[in-house]
Amino acid sequence: MTPEQLRDLVRTAVAAVVERGTLAVAVPDDVLVERPKNPEHGDYATNVALRLAKPAGMPPRAVADLLAEELRAQPGVARVDVAGPGFLNVTLAQGALGQIAVRAVTAGEGYGRTDTLAGQRLNLEFVSANPTGPVTLGSTRWAAVGDALARLLESSGAEVSREYYVNDAGAQIERFARSLQAVALGRPVPEDGYQGDYVGEVAARVVADEPGLLERPEDEQVAVFAERGVAAMVADIRSTLEGFGVRYDTFFSERTLHESGALEKAVATLREQGHVFEADGAVWLRTTVFGDDKDRVLVKADGEPTYFAADCAYYLDKRARGFDRVVIMLGADHSGYVGRYKALVAASGDDPDTHLEILIGQLVNLVRDGEPVRMSKRKGNFVLLTDLVDAVGTDAARYALARASVDQTIDIDADLWSRRTNDNPVFYVQYAHARISSVLRNAADLGLALGEAGDVDAGLLVHERENDLLRAIGEFPRVVTSAAELRAPHRVARYLEELAGTYHRFYDACRVLPRGDEEATPLTTARLWLCAATAVVLRNGLGVLGVSAPERM
RNA sequence: GCGCCCGUAGCUCAGCGGAUAGAGCAGGUGCCUUCUAAGCACUUGGUCGCAGGUUCGAGUCCUGCCGGGCGCGCCA
Numbered sequence: 148m149t150p151e152q153l154r155d156l157v158r159t160a161v162a163a164v165v166e167r168g169t170l171a172v173a174v175p176d177d178v179l180v181e182r183p184k185n186p187e188h189g190d191y192a193t194n195v196a197l198r199l200a201k202p203a204g205m206p207p208r209a210v211a212d213l214l215a216e217e218l219r220a221q222p223g224v225a226r227v228d229v230a231g232p233g234f235l236n237v238t239l240a241q242g243a244l245g246q247i248a249v250r251a252v253t254a255g256e257g258y259g260r261t262d263t264l265a266g267q268r269l270n271l272e273f274v275s276a277n278p279t280g281p282v283t284l285g286s287t288r289w290a291a292v293g294d295a296l297a298r299l300l301e302s303s304g305a306e307v308s309r310e311y312y313v314n315d316a317g318a319q320i321e322r323f324a325r326s327l328q329a330v331a332l333g334r335p336v337p338e339d340g341y342q343g344d345y346v347g348e349v350a351a352r353v354v355a356d357e358p359g360l361l362e363r364p365e366d367e368q369v370a371v372f373a374e375r376g377v378a379a380m381v382a383d384i385r386s387t388l389e390g391f392g393v394r395y396d397t398f399f400s401e402r403t404l405h406e407s408g409a410l411e412k413a414v415a416t417l418r419e420q421g422h423v424f425e426a427d428g429a430v431w432l433r434t435t436v437f438g439d440d441k442d443r444v445l446v447k448a449d450g451e452p453t454y455f456a457a458d459c460a461y462y463l464d465k466r467a468r469g470f471d472r473v474v475i476m477l478g479a480d481h482s483g484y485v486g487r488y489k490a491l492v493a494a495s496g497d498d499p500d501t502h503l504e505i506l507i508g509q510l511v512n513l514v515r516d517g518e519p520v521r522m523s524k525r526k527g528n529f530v531l532l533t534d535l536v537d538a539v540g541t542d543a544a545r546y547a548l549a550r551a552s553v554d555q556t557i558d559i560d561a562d563l564w565s566r567r568t569n570d571n572p573v574f575y576v577q578y579a580h581a582r583i584s585s586v587l588r589n590a591a592d593l594g595l596a597l598g599e600a601g602d603v604d605a606g607l608l609v610h611e612r613e614n615d616l617l618r619a620i621g622e623f624p625r626v627v628t629s630a631a632e633l634r635a636p637h638r639v640a641r642y643l644e645e646l647a648g649t650y651h652r653f654y655d656a657c658r659v660l661p662r663g664d665e666e667a668t669p670l671t672t673a674r675l676w677l678c679a680a681t682a683v684v685l686r687n688g689l690g691v692l693g694v695s696a697p698e699r700m
Numbered sequence: 701g702c703g704c705c706c707g708u709a710g711c712u713c714a715g716c717g718g719a720u721a722g723a724g725c726a727g728g729u730g731c732c733u734u735c736u737a738a739g740c741a742c743u744u745g746g747u748c749g750c751a752g753g754u755u756c757g758a759g760u761c762c763u764g765c766c767g768g769g770c771g772c773g774c775c776a
Contacts, residue, residue, distance in 0.1 A: 185719070194718060197756075207756070231719050232756060277776075319776045429774055440703075440772070447774040454776050482704050483771045509705060510770070551713075554705060556769060558712085572724065578738050586735050593735095629716065641714055644723070655731095655740045662734055700738070 148223045148243040149250060149621050150191060154180040156224070157193050157235075160217035169213055172202045182618050186611075189228065189236035190244060190618060196233040207233030242606025244614055245673065247621040249600050251680035259627045259687045265304035270470040271297050274388070275312040278380040279323040281345055282387050282532040285478060288511045288557070290532070291548035291693070293476050294393040295636035298691045303631040308396045308470070312461065315377045316402045317454065323380075324373035327353060331361060331372075343529070349379050387532055391541060392693045404460045410452045413460035414445050422494040432459070434490030437499070443487050459491050466497065474504045479556075482507045506634055508553035514560050535559075539571070542694045546573035549692045550640035572644050576685065577697055579647035583682040584698040586659050590675055593660065595667055597675055607673040612653040616677060619649045623684045627691070636692065643688045650681050 157178050164170045175198065183192040196211035203210055211229040218227045218237065226238040251258045273293025276286040297307045314320075326340035327350040336342050353375045354360055360371055381398065388395070404410060414430065417423050422433045428448035432455075435442050445456040465473050477484060485507065489499040497503070513530045535544045550572065551557050590596075597603070608617060622642065630638040659674045661667050686696040 179716085179718095181718095183719080184722085188719075192719085197718075200756080234719070314776070317776055322776095427774080431774090444774045449774080451774085453774070479705065479770045481771080485704080486772095507704070507770095512769090555713075556706070560712090563712095574738055575724080578736080582736055582739080584736095589735055633716070635716095637714085641723080644714090648723080651739055652741090654735085658735075660735045700736075 148239055149247055150180050150182070150625065152223075153191055153237065153239075154178050154193075156218065156221050157195055157214070160214050160221070161195065161199070163217055164213050170199070170203050170205075170210065172199050175199070182622060183236065188230065188234070189226070189238040190614070191237045191239075193235045193237070194233075196229075196235060200233065211235055241609065242604075244617045244621075245605025245608045247617045248608070248673075248676045248680040249603060249605055251620050251623075251683050252597070252676055253600055255683060256687065258683055259623050259691075260302050260304070261624060261628050262304040263628050264300060264631065267305040267472065268308075268470050269300065269305055269472040269474055270308050270310055270465050270468070271300070271474045271476070272310045272312055273476040274393075275314070276384065277314045277319055278377045278384060279319055279341055280343060280380065280529075282384055284513060284530040284532065284535055284559070285511050287391070287532040287535060287544070288508065288548045288553075289476050289478070290388055290391055290393045291545045292508065292553055292636055295545075295549045295639070295692050296476075296631075296634060298693070299627060299631040299636055299639070302627050302691060305631075309394070310397045310399055310465075311395045313377075313381055313398055313400050315381070315400050316405050316457070320373050320377060321369070324369045324376055327372040327376045328365070328368050349376050352379055391532060391536065392545065399461070399464075401457055401461070404457055404464065405452070409460040409464060410456050413463050414452075414456060416463060417445075417459060417491075417494055420494055420496055432491065432494060434487050434494065437490035437493040439486040439490040443490075455487060455491075458488065459495070462488075462491060462503070463495060466495075466502065472502060472504060474506065476506045476508060479507055479509045504634075506553065509556040511548075511557045511559060514558045542577070543571050543573050546576075546640060546692060546694050547571060549636050550644075552635065552637050572640075573694060574700075576640075576643045576647045576689065577695070578700055579650045580682060580685040580689070580696045581698060581700040582654065583650070583678045583685070586678055587675070587682070588698075589660055593667070595660070595671065595675065597679060598672065603672050603676050604669050605673055605676065607670045608677060610653075610657055612649075612656040613674075613677060616649050616653045616681060619646050620680050620684050623688065626688075639688050639691050643685065643692075646681065646684060646688070653677075 157180060158174060161170070161172075161178070162174045165172060165174055175195070178193060178195050180191050180193045183189065196214055197207045199210050200207035208229055211233040215227040215229050215235055218224055218235065223240050223243040224237060225240040225243075228236040230236050271293065273289045273296075274282070274286050276282060282290070294309070297309050300307045322337070322339055323341055326336050326342070326346050329336045329340065330347050331350040331354050336346070350372070353372055356375060357371055360368060363371075385395075385398065414423060417432055422436070423445065424431050424433060429444045430446035431442045432445050433442050443455050444453050445459070446452050462473060475488075485505050488505060489503060492499040492503045539547070548557070608614070626638060626642045630636060657674060659671065659678060661671060682696075689696045
């Protein structure tokens with residue numbers, strides 16, 4: 148029996164007692180059935196009686212007693228205890244737990260997938276770093292977390308479109324182009340220009356692709372450097388991210404918004420809604436009525452649109468493309484943006500709480516010799532995605548970034564990360580998968596196969612370590628849905644570490660394959676199913692994080 | 701000054717209002733002639749920043765302090 152099935156049983160029990168008139172409450176939709184930390188508290192526990200006590204006007208333990216009696220009659224339930232303030236501790240019947248292994252193996256890649264978000268179309272924007280330099284360590288965090296989140300949401304049944312907003316317009320690009328030009332001409336880079344080594348490389352590439360460029364008028368040169376320089380940078384960013392396992396459905400060019408007149412249209416739309424006004428020669432959006440700190444300029448006094456005007460146009464474009472929900476991941480250095488963004492959504496007539504979701508994540512620092520290294524795209528002094536991958540590999544990089552809560556600022560110790568030690572839990576998890584793969588290989592060599600689901604007696608799995616493992620495997624679907632709901636991919640990583648540990652303890656305590664000239668028994672088969680089920684979950688879980696599940700290490 | 705995030709073991713961090721607060725690393729003691737020791741068992745280590753409040757119950761929610769990070773442009 149899976150925890151989901153037990154949850155349904157509990158709900159049915161509540162409904163039955165209510166039906167009989169002994170309990171006067173509304174049957175709750177969200178009954179919590181969880182795995183107790185203390186093994187003496189049975190296989191599963193629910194606090195439903197504690198929840199219902201107040202609305203029912205009865206003591207928690209009295210409610211619990213009613214439900215316990217009802218539950219005891221259910222098939223697959225061996226024992227129900229009322230404990231503490233009113234918890235229901237459920238012990239499943241012999242063999243009921245073992246079915247979890249069969250279910251996981253049978254479902255395979257589908258184990259952990261649900262339809263809780265079915266029908267939702269959402270647009271997830273992440274990274275969106277300016278195309279004026281390579282992908283930095285800070286952006287790498289959003290690549291790892293954003294991609295994992297996309298996979299999580301998809302696992303919960305949502306339709307997710309991954310999007311990268313390319314800021315290929317504006318003064319930043321102008322500065323970038325002038326920097327490229329300066330380097331190409333052998334001049335010093337302007338004070339406010341870009342100075343990494345890559346600037347020279349990109350400049351050389353542009354010159355090579357455009358013979359005679361440096362003999363043309365300077366204005367023309369800048370235009371060419373802007374056009375081709377940005378194109379080269381975007382191509383570089385794209386291939387870097389693909390190498391990192393992150394693919395986008397759309398690279399959206401800001402410039403197309405400018406060229407299509409979308410900004411003017413956006414301003415007009417907001418004006419129709421009655422939230423645009425003129426002051427000091429500029430055009431403003433009255434965002435303060437929707438909770439923003441101050442009103443925001445859409446068109447400057449010099450007639451140029453602001454970055455915010457492009458944001459307005461961009462948001463409206465996403466909505467016009469049919470997305471129910473626009474999700475944007477931003478670094479904490481952009482947290483000041485939330486207020487105006489929410490306000491623009493409200494000003495456009497949408498609901499800022501349902502149509503827009505902004506996820507703010509804290510920054511990543513590189514620490515070297517105990518001192519944080521400042522990262523700035525202008526100076527050449529920054530750590531790149533490629534540096535991180537070169538040092539620890541894609542798997543470790545993705546895992547390490549995805550296993551921390553985004554609310555937490557991460558300090559990455561350069562020495563620790565360039566070392567290859569088991570400080571990194573990804574090896575612990577991957578090792579469990581490799582270990583299982585080895586057992587299954589050896590089983591195949593002995594001519595042992597899993598066989599059909601009907602042929603395995605999962606009820607033979609009665610060892611404490613086996614039960615621990617079964618319960619852990621049973622948790623996976625819930626871990627996925629809750630991680631998706633909470634936008635917290637790191638929960639999957641933490642869960643996998645627990646699962647790996649649980650497997651290692653099982654492996655240590657329970658021999659799977661026959662030794663020497665022993666014969667295989669039905670227990671051998673049952674344990675092989677348990678191993679296979681664990682491998683399924685490890686693969687699916689690592690897959691959510693975009694990390695490989697190696698068969699050998 | 702205002703807004704957001706953080707403060708949990710020596711270190712890095714988990715912890716969806718539930719029972720005796722966890723993991724990894726670091727320290728200590730053990731376990732490989734047969735399935736991967738990148739593992740396992742045992743052990744040391746806590747005023748969950750401080751003070752109030754909410755309730756059957758608070759590391760978790762609310763308020764106020766203290767300490768640290770980020771942000772507050774007609775920049776992008």
